[in-house]
Amino acid sequence: MKPQSRSSSGYRNGLGWRLFNGISQALDRRVGWHKLPTPLGLLSLIGVRNILRQHNLYDTGQLPSTGEAPLPAWEPAFLTARTPDGTYNDLEQPAMGRAGSRFGRNVPLEHAFPESAEDMMSPNPRTVSRELMTRHEFQAATALNSLVAAWLQFMIRDWFGHGKGPENDVWEVPLVETDPWPERPMVIPKTPPDPTRPPDASGPPTYINTETHWWDGSQLYGNSREDQMWRRTQVDGKLRIGQGGRLEFPDDPKLAPFMVPGWWLGLGILGSLFVLEHNAICDALKAEYPSWTDEELFQRARLVNVAVLAKIHTVEWTPAVIGHPITRIAMRANWWGLAGEKLTEALGRLSPSEVVSGIPGSETQHYGVPYALTEEFTSVYRMHPLIADDWSFRSAADHSLIEERPFSGLTGPQTEEILDKISLPDILYSFGHVHPGINRLHNFPRDLQHFVRPNGKPLDLAATDILRSRELGVPRYNEFRRLLNLEPAKDFESMTDDPQWAEEMRRVYGDDVERVDLTVGMFAEPLPTGFAFSDTAFRIFIVMASRRLNSDRFFTRDYTPHVYTPLGMRWIDETDMTAVILRHFPQLAPALHGHENAFEAWNAARP
16 A cells, blocks of 8 residues: 655635735735835745735646546655656655646636637737847846856756647747848747647646656656666666766767757756766765665665755755845745754754745645646746856866857757867856846847757747747736736836836837736836846745645655665755865866855956
């Protein structure tokens, strides 16, 4: 008999909590959480999160289906190991979050229908791209470095993918005569439909996540047993890694990652770094447990490496890109609670409450809705403006210039060319000195407005981002805000702090503020202090960032020394992004000296 996981649908619904949540929401709507004194701001965010958990999680699994794929056979080893396809994370609902299951929603299902064919092109996505997204002058986050941009896409490769449909299944976007686009009409691939939906089924369309929904490092470990076994050396638990820390790929060039749309140098260097980290964990475990098999070493090292990734994202990456004093405390509290890092790591959990002692080690909690990543989460994570246009590669030894490239020169097969010429330490050092952009209008990378896909076809990613939200039934900006208990914009002037942008949006959207796309509205918003993206996007993060931890038994009830080993727990406690970098490239210590966060702009080497 399989052990049962624990969960509860009754969450903070008592009178006291309802009163607290109501006051929190009222303060947030009237003043804004980020304008409150820190203690009140933190309490306001707790209340806002409670309300979002109660009212903004929707299960698409209830919609008609032709049935699920069969489950792998149960094995007792699954109690202490993540499966390749994400099954058996939840032991009561073993298919939950598996690769090939549906995206969920953060808006009621009646609001999740795609737009009509006519509205899909209104206003024209290419017009929105050219008139509102085009970068005329780089708006940089000067306190940060471009590992921020690389890290985000590295994480996205773990979290979600909509798959690829037939080459001829496309949206045709009409173009004005003066548009320099090389083909007419512009074509944008459609999102593949959910193969499990019966024909003419009721309800909004659903879509399949090709990745597992869990935070499980699938960008390193794969989503199937076959893929995973290829990535492994099958000796001492280790993953394949080539000369100088370079990733190894299948011999068939069609299977190389740079043949997949979106591959660039940032993904390559972080993939290398965390394969090296996995292998270092294997060495430490083998020294501690010399009798363990290759399988035992691999599975425990994977657990530890994945927890390190989740910890870095929670307490370093996110506080870097939303660097408001309140969110810095709040994100660290997700991991350690308000008790703080030192007290929680020294004494263990002081309380079962996630607020006091953090989510890791707390009770598994789905909040009454089966866990899944959502289409809205996917939409707000479209943050292409983080990418800089121009990249300088410099020596970590003396900061001397090696070469300069546009972003397009960092993509596809050219990543291999760069790795042939420039060492990984020098590439990491260079990323530490290139600033990322902020997510604002007129800040879309120029090379991504004309990006050539591996099949040779050009794509405007800004236009694609606009069309995707319309296609997937993600509401437009004002309706999105209403559904998240936020005030909609009354007019274009109240949507932005830039009068010129207000006038441009008015022109593009025909003076109809209700037609403004979600991405456009989020990029137009004034940003809270320290934020590189909008407060509207942050609302989805409030509920989904913690949910990825709350629902995963390997971050909650099974986040224990028994599952991770005492050595593994110490490794997680003692590791941050700086520790990972310096473990494998100690020569970068001067560049990181004095920085609490490795995503901050690095020190320059002295000639």
